[in-house]
Amino acid sequence: FRSFEVALRPSAELALSQGRVRVDRLVAHLGVRHEPISFWRLLGQEQVQDDGAFRWAQLRQAWQRQVADGLLFRVSTLSLDEAQAFGLQERFLRDLDASLTPAQRARLMGQAPQP
Numbered sequence: 182f183r184s185f186e187v188a189l190r191p192s193a194e195l196a197l198s199q200g201r202v203r204v205d206r207l208v209a210h211l212g213v214r215h216e217p218i219s220f221w222r223l224l225g226q227e228q229v230q231d232d233g234a235f236r237w238a239q240l241r242q243a244w245q246r247q248v249a250d251g252l253l254f255r256v257s258t259l260s261l262d263e264a265q266a267f268g269l270q271e272r273f274l275r276d277l278d279a280s281l282t283p284a285q286r287a288r289l290m291g292q293a294p295q296p
Contacts, residue, residue: 217266225249
């Protein structure tokens with residue numbers, strides 16, 4: 182049994198129509214499979230950066246008697262060229278953003294802070 186090796190890459194700020202989204206990045210390897218991955222997490226419509234921020238947001242919302250859905254949004258590409266793969270993912274995400282209604286955008290991309 183073999184498992185993926187995962188290597189973190191620097192995160193990026195993606196400018197979208199309604200603001201910016203912080204995109205975390207990593208690369209997963211398994212044999213000859215090389216998969217650059219971009220992702221972010223939401224709790225309700227709030228983007229959360231890590232496990233600690235996610236738990237803090239859960240506690241804050243529980244204190245306000247709210248229960249929000251969590252969402253992990255990810256895109257990936259099979260490619261040995263990481264720069265090209267991450268560029269393709271950014272173009273895909275901008276095209277997706279342009280095709281969404283405001284309600285869909287808030288659900289998938291959260292309420293991004295304005296630049």
